Amino acid sequence: MNTPPLAGGTAGPDALAPLLAAVLDALRTGALDRGGPPPAGGPTTTAHRVHTAAHPLLPDHGTGPDAALGPLVHALTQGAADPADPLCAAHLHAPPLALAAAADLAASVLNPSLDSWDQAPAASALEAELTRTLARETYPAADHPDALLTTGGTEANQLALLLARERHPPPLHLVHGANAHHSLPRAAWLLGLPATHPVPTPTGTLDPEALHHTLTGLTGHPVLVAATAGTTDSGAIDPLPALADVCAAHGADLHVDAAYGGPLLFSDHRKHALHGLDRAHSVTLDLHKLGWQPVAAGILAVHHTGRLDPLQHTADYLNSHDDTEAGLPDLLGRSLRTTRRPDAFKMAVTLRALGRDGLGALVDxxxxxxxxxxxxxxxHPALTLHARPALSTVLFRPTDADDDQVAAVRRTLLDDGHAVLGRARADGRLWLKATLLNPHTQPGDLDRMLKLVEGHTPR
Structure with a gap:
């Protein structure tokens, strides 16, 4: 048996060229065969197609690259919920820029691991450039801001809570709005903290007076308050300056989950909505949403690099003291993970290629x-709007439908392969959710979406 070629080294590009041609062809034909935003037919149909393409997945004798790669890429594409389709608009799941995907290919080929410098010399230097840049963007007036890369908003929120726990005597109490991402109370559970203190958000955002009342009841306890800049359900942004004032008055730390709304910082027209963000002790960002990056692209920014000290860790084979003293960068304290992909690379390429104005234009x-x-x-005479959008999420529903009918409309559109819309509860009712992250979507696509919803609503 011939030894399969490698992707790296001087021979790698020649080995990759025919494989990439097969991949691109299968991506094209798979999308054409899918014919819509998701595959029609639901889970059973998709599972059958995947099984047919993959079976047997571990044969006694391999099929060779042509018989494996093309059919499986085709099956993956034909069965994808493709965020590049204008009517795939359910989640905070953006279509990645071609530029970022190409950069990610280079990172995959070279396969650096960001747990020691000798595995990732250039990648670790570029990660340091990126984290400094994003930290300064988040905290423009801070003396020594810093940032870490994470797998997404969930890991960033968990790290923020961990760092706050290590900074204070136990037990740390987490206070958050009822609009907060589910990862925050879950992180408190994972870290063994007391039950969290959710503050009702009947208007959709965290009310400073309600926060003051909750913090008054926790006087004498260390507290982390988690605010949100871009809720998952509606994109709402909490009143950050007023919440920062309340936290300062009570001596509470403030974390802002800006996984969705953070890239407003790139927009001259919209960054005012994040006024007060730089008063938080930590901020979650995520560029696989309004940054158009392939997953993963999460960031945790802190106002001072000293906040990251609790993550310091030594493993002699990765960051021995004598290597560190000799000048080799210590990467192990930059994450709770050991092996890490060079996710900074695709982000760095995107930031440099588009610049602040290019990214801001996409956000706008x-x-x-x-x-x-x-x-x-x-x-629209047959549809009801929940509220004006704060970001790029719109909640709506057929005017005369009940919650069961709203849910059925969403599932029918999904099963028929016509559209992928989300769902959210607000004001005690179920709403359809359109999360618009595709900058190529046109007004005519929106008309098609609304016509589909109206046409599938029971009379």
């Missing part, structure tokens, strides 16, 4: 598109 584009959709719904 999808937020403006959401405003357009809201206008269309507002004037």
């Amino acid at each position: 584009q999808v937020c403006d598109l959401a405003a357009t959709l809201a206008d269309k719904i507002h004037h």
Whole structure:
């Protein structure tokens, strides 16, 4: 048996070329065969197609690359919920830029691991450049801000809570709005903290007076308050300056989950909505949402690098003291993970290629598109709009439908392969959710979406 070629080294590009041609062809034909945002037919149909393409998955004798790669890429693509389709708009799951995907290919080929410098010399230097840049973007006036890369908002929120726990005497109490991401109370559970203190958010955002009342009841206890800049359900942004004032008055730490809304910082027209963000002790960002990166692209930014000290850790084979003293960078304290992909690379390529104005324009584009959709719904005789969008998420529902009918409309569109819409509860009712992250979506696509919803609503 011939030894399969490697992706790296001087011979790697020649070995990759025919494989990439097969991949690109299967991506193209798979998307054409899918014919819509998701595959039609639901889970059973998709599972059958995947089984047919993959079986047997571990044969006694391999099929060779042509018979494995092309059919499986085709099956993956045909069965994808493709965020590049304008009617795939359920989740905070952006279509990645071609540029970022190409950069990610280079990172995969070279396969650096960010747990020691001798595995990732250039990648670790570029990660340091990226984290300094994003930390400074988040905390423009801080003396020594810093940032870490994470797998996404969930890991960043968990790290924020861990760092706050290590900074204070036990037990740390977490206070968060009822609008907060589920990862925050879950992180408290994982870290063995007391039950969290959710503050009701009947208007959709965390009320400073309600927060003051909750913190008054926790006087004498160390507290981390978690605010949100871009809720998952509606994109709402908490009143950050007022919440920062309340936290300062009570001596509470403030963390802001800006996994969704953070990239407003790139927009000259919209960054005012994040006024007060730099008063937080830590901030979660995630560029696989309004940053158009392949997963993963999470960031935790802190206002001072000393906040990261609890993560310091030594494993002699990775960061021995004598190597560190000799000048080799210590990477092990930059994450709770050991092996880490060079996720900084695709982000760095994107930031340099597009610049602040290019990224800001994309952010403005999808937020403006959401405003357009809201206008269309507002004037539609058979649809009801929940509220004007704060970011790029729009909640709406058929006016005369009950919750069961709303849920059925969503599932029918999904099963038929016509559209992928999300769901959210607000004001005691179930709403359809359109999360617009595709900057190529046109107003006509929005009209198609609304026509599909209206056409599938029971009379």
